[in-house]
Amino acid sequence: MHIFTNPNYNFLRWRWHAVALSWIVIIAGLGLIYTRGLAKGIEFAGGTSVIMQFDRTPSVDTVRNALNANYAGGGQDAVVQSYGDETQRQVMVRVPQVGAEEGAALGATAQAVEAALRKGNLGNFSVVGTEIVGPAVGEELTEKGIWAFVLSLVGILAYIAFRFEFAFALGAVVATVHDVLVTLAFLTFFGYDMTLNVIAAILTVTGYSTNDTIVIFDRVRENMRKMRRDSLGGVINTSINQTLGRTVITAGTALLSAIALFLFGGEVLHGFAFTMIVGIVTGTYSSVFVAAAIVTFWHRKAQSKAVASPAAAPATTPARRAKSARNVRAS
Amino acid sequence: MNKNIRWKVFTTLAVLVVFSAVGVYPIVASQYGITSPSWLMAKQLKLGLDLKGGVHLVLRVQTDDAIRLEGEQEMERLREALRTRNIPITSLTMPSISTIRVEGVPAPQDAAFREAAVDLAVNFDRSPGTNGSYTFTMKPNIAILLRQESVVSARQTIERRVNELGVAEPSIAQQGAAGDQILVQLPGVTDVEHAKEIIRSTGLLELKIVEMGPAANREDLMQNGQVPEGMDIVPGAADSTGGGTVYYMVRKAAAVSGRDLTNARPSVDQNNLPAVSFMLSGEGARKFGAVTEANIGRRLAIILDNRVTSAPTIQSRITDNGQITGVTPDEVSDLALILKSGALPATLTYLEERTIGPSLGADSIRSGIEASVVGLVLIVAFMLVYYKLSGVNAVVALIFNLIILLGLMAYIGAVMTLPGIAGFVLTMGIGVDSNVLIFERIKEELEAQHGVRAAVNAGFSRVFLTLLDTHISALIAALFLIQFGTGPIRGFAYTLIIGLASNLFTSTFVSKTLFELALGRQQRQATALSI
Numbered sequence: 001m002h003i004f005t006n007p008n009y010n011f012l013r014w015r016w017h018a019v020a021l022s023w024i025v026i027i028a029g030l031g032l033i034y035t036r037g038l039a040k041g042i043e044f045a046g047g048t049s050v051i052m053q054f055d056r057t058p059s060v061d062t063v064r065n066a067l068n069a070n071y072a073g074g075g076q077d078a079v080v081q082s083y084g085d086e087t088q089r090q091v092m093v094r095v096p097q098v099g100a101e102e103g104a105a106l107g108a109t110a111q112a113v114e115a116a117l118r119k120g121n122l123g124n125f126s127v128v129g130t131e132i133v134g135p136a137v138g139e140e141l142t143e144k145g146i147w148a149f150v151l152s153l154v155g156i157l158a159y160i161a162f163r164f165e166f167a168f169a170l171g172a173v174v175a176t177v178h179d180v181l182v183t184l185a186f187l188t189f190f191g192y193d194m195t196l197n198v199i200a201a202i203l204t205v206t207g208y209s210t211n212d213t214i215v216i217f218d219r220v221r222e223n224m225r226k227m228r229r230d231s232l233g234g235v236i237n238t239s240i241n242q243t244l245g246r247t248v249i250t251a252g253t254a255l256l257s258a259i260a261l262f263l264f265g266g267e268v269l270h271g272f273a274f275t276m277i278v279g280i281v282t283g284t285y286s287s288v289f290v291a292a293a294i295v296t297f298w299h300r301k302a303q304s305k306a307v308a309s310p311a312a313a314p315a316t317t318p319a320r321r322a323k324s325a326r327n328v329r330a331s
Numbered sequence: 332m333n334k335n336i337r338w339k340v341f342t343t344l345a346v347l348v349v350f351s352a353v354g355v356y357p358i359v360a361s362q363y364g365i366t367s368p369s370w371l372m373a374k375q376l377k378l379g380l381d382l383k384g385g386v387h388l389v390l391r392v393q394t395d396d397a398i399r400l401e402g403e404q405e406m407e408r409l410r411e412a413l414r415t416r417n418i419p420i421t422s423l424t425m426p427s428i429s430t431i432r433v434e435g436v437p438a439p440q441d442a443a444f445r446e447a448a449v450d451l452a453v454n455f456d457r458s459p460g461t462n463g464s465y466t467f468t469m470k471p472n473i474a475i476l477l478r479q480e481s482v483v484s485a486r487q488t489i490e491r492r493v494n495e496l497g498v499a500e501p502s503i504a505q506q507g508a509a510g511d512q513i514l515v516q517l518p519g520v521t522d523v524e525h526a527k528e529i530i531r532s533t534g535l536l537e538l539k540i541v542e543m544g545p546a547a548n549r550e551d552l553m554q555n556g557q558v559p560e561g562m563d564i565v566p567g568a569a570d571s572t573g574g575g576t577v578y579y580m581v582r583k584a585a586a587v588s589g590r591d592l593t594n595a596r597p598s599v600d601q602n603n604l605p606a607v608s609f610m611l612s613g614e615g616a617r618k619f620g621a622v623t624e625a626n627i628g629r630r631l632a633i634i635l636d637n638r639v640t641s642a643p644t645i646q647s648r649i650t651d652n653g654q655i656t657g658v659t660p661d662e663v664s665d666l667a668l669i670l671k672s673g674a675l676p677a678t679l680t681y682l683e684e685r686t687i688g689p690s691l692g693a694d695s696i697r698s699g700i701e702a703s704v705v706g707l708v709l710i711v712a713f714m715l716v717y718y719k720l721s722g723v724n725a726v727v728a729l730i731f732n733l734i735i736l737l738g739l740m741a742y743i744g745a746v747m748t749l750p751g752i753a754g755f756v757l758t759m760g761i762g763v764d765s766n767v768l769i770f771e772r773i774k775e776e777l778e779a780q781h782g783v784r785a786a787v788n789a790g791f792s793r794v795f796l797t798l799l800d801t802h803i804s805a806l807i808a809a810l811f812l813i814q815f816g817t818g819p820i821r822g823f824a825y826t827l828i829i830g831l832a833s834n835l836f837t838s839t840f841v842s843k844t845l846f847e848l849a850l851g852r853q854q855r856q857a858t859a860l861s862i
Contacts, residue, residue: 002774051688051691084698085694088694107527107684128688129685129686129687130684132681132683132684132685133683134682134683136391136682137682140507140508143508144814148811148814151814152808152811155810197750200823200824203811204808204812204823207827208805210804210808211761214797214800214804218800245771246771250768253710253713253763254761256706256709256710256713257760260703260756261702261753263702264698264702265702265756266698266699266749268381269698269702269753272753
């Protein structure tokens with residue numbers, strides 16, 4: 001069975017459309033983040049969340065009213081939502097930080113929320129989970145998260161530069177950054193909070209995206225030896241077409257498991273699964289359009305530079321070719 | 332079957348048996364209550380707090396406390412040394428937690444002062460000022476050492492307390508960029524407030540001689556509106572039930588402190604009220620004996636966490652035991668536990684607190700397993716439809732992969748968390764990638780008409796390097812995830828890393844062996860491949 005029979009699409013012809021599309025999504029996303037701010041989950045924003053299981057699920061409004069009436073901070077800043085499967089009759093209430101909550105007072109807000117709802121006549125309920133995060137935690141996590149991302153990019157850049165050549169490494173890294181920005185944009189469009197799980201998913205997307213890019217690059221490296229007369233663009237296009245079946249099937253199976261997580265994985269994994277779904281789609285798209293486009297762009301620039309200084313021209317291109325051929329043999 | 336294939340099949344089966352025994356069997360056995368030898372059950376896959384339920388706390392050790400305490404002790408020691416040498420000074424203060432300032436050292440006694448401060452100069456840098464003043468600043472390396480020690484000793488104290496509480500498999504670790512945070516995970520515990528109280532209580536016991544008091548107001552004890560040097564005013568309960576507040580002026584230097592304690596246990600006092608009895612070590616008993624002998628008829632304040640719990644009059648020389656009265660019945664056993672586990676070197680503040688009820692954890696497991704099963708079924712169905720008989724090969728490799736993953740995780744003691752389950756599902760999704768890559772390559776090679784056997788061999792060998800590259804780059808990302816992660820995220824990263832390793836094995840070795848077995852059966856001339 002074949003999904004594509006001898007595909008021969010000219011992917012590179014569409015690369016400028018792709019660039020435009022990517023920029024539109026990224027700029028729209030960044031604009032929205034800039035104006036509305038990135039919605040932070042409790043791990044980053046700090047605050048208190050209480051998950052309660054009711055005998056009979058109260059409506060979100062009655063919970064909010066109870067908070068308005070009996071909770072000192074009122075209900076206007078509280079996030080009230082049903083939690084998990086409906087049959088579980090669970091409600092999550094999240095309230096922002098009150099003052100510099102640290103030390104012994106850390107649990108006070110959770111107790112105040114519980115007391116307010118007990119007063120509100122919402123029927124019998126029990127607290128099944130609480131989460132209280134002080135103000136210092138978020139900053140450290142943000143810092144660590146950014147470092148983890150940057151360092152993993154540098155690590156991947158170094159590895160690909162070592163195994164292939166610099167233009168490929170650059171292509172892969174640009175594609176990965178692209179995927180993270182697009183994923184952030186979609187998270188903002190759909191109003192997901194940045195939680196630790198979402199960060200984990202984003203870091204996984206970086207791994208997945210490079211994985212996908214490397215498969216195509218690997219074929220490019222192989223074809224560069226076989227198709228010495230073709231232009232780099234031609235080689236890349238052929239390679240993308242040859243691996244197209246695999247690209248689509250892999251993205252498909254990975255998507256299947258991410259969708260299963262999204263539908264059946266429960267409340268906690270919702271954001272995670274959504275991020276993975278977006279990441280898999282954009283990761284596949286970027287390996288075909290972004291990563292390959294960067295490689296051709298970089299080579300063209302290198303060549304035009306070589307033309308500008310004719311003395312260097314004969315030396316550069318063959319050297320580059322020879323180097324990549326050597327890499328193949330060495331591996 | 333040639334020798335080579337026989338060896339491969341043997342390896343494959345051996346791996347399957349070992350990992351099933353380590354990883355899968357204990358789960359099945361405990362699920363259905365099958366009694367098994369303990370060596371087989373020893374390596375169970377551990378569930379993280381988010382699946383099992385429990386309390387997760389992050390505390391910060393206020394390491395400044397340790398620095399201040401050291402400074403205060405050194406200052407008191409210097410005061411004592413100056414007193415014995417009769418060197419008059421105008422003031423001895425601590426302008427900050429790590430500096431001690433002396434003013435008004437008489438010029439003729441300057442050399443004598445330096446002599447007296449020789450002990451202080453070991454850990455403090457001395458810089459002379461004008462008019463016989465000196466500033467002593469704690470050496471930076473000493474300060475760093477003190478901070479580190481205070482975190483380590485706080486962690487050890489918390490460990491002792493948690494063990495006394497009887498929590499099964501607690502996890503206590505240092506973390507944070509500055510290394511001053513302590514993560515405490517108590518699976519199965521749901522009474523957060525009680526756990527928090529026990530962990531956080533400083534538990535500093537001090538016995539000090541009362542110089543004045545009790546008095547109703549702090550001001551009544553002051554002289555010229557100031558606390559006399561070398562003295563402290565400490566509040567305490569007015570009666571034995573703990574009501575009201577009175578103040579005592581006590582000597583700053585403690586006669587005996589919690590460090591001299593060897594044991595503490597609940598007991599009753601002479602009025603049959605709850606109390607905590609404690610025993611002193613040899614050195615503590617000697618000091619205590621000397622102090623009580625010299626102060627018969629005066630009051631001795633028993634101070635816990637800077638509050639006088641009682642101040643009985645010393646009737647006679649006491650050596651190796653004492654009693655804390657004025658405790659409520661509820662507090663008795665906790666107090667004994669806290670005293671026995673030793674005092675915290677610094678105060679603790681809570682940064683983060685998370686309670687997961689057991690039902691919430693069970694829900695998470697259920698939905699996690701549901702998602703895994705659905706994902707698995709979808710992928711298996713697709714592979715069988717698309718790759719036909721070769722799809723069976725991929726499915727076998729996938730199941731192998733999961734068994735190895737479970738087994739390895741159980742063996743290295745990795746913790747299964749909810750994001751870990753997500754990692755599991757993703758490993759399946761991405762794991763199939765390797766098979767797809769190989770199969771698609773085999774299809775291409777088949778079209779090039781080199782024969783089935785050659786196509787299979789070429790498919791595997793050409794794709795191997797690609798697989799290596801993709802797995803290593805994914806590994807790089809996962810390694811940084813571990814650096815970054817807290818509990819659940821780490822669980823995810825571990826699953827991913829183990830998944831990558833086992834996937835490389837199953838997709839290249841196991842899958843290839845299966846192909847060779849299938850081709851070997853078709854005699855020499857394999858002409859068609861169901862792919």
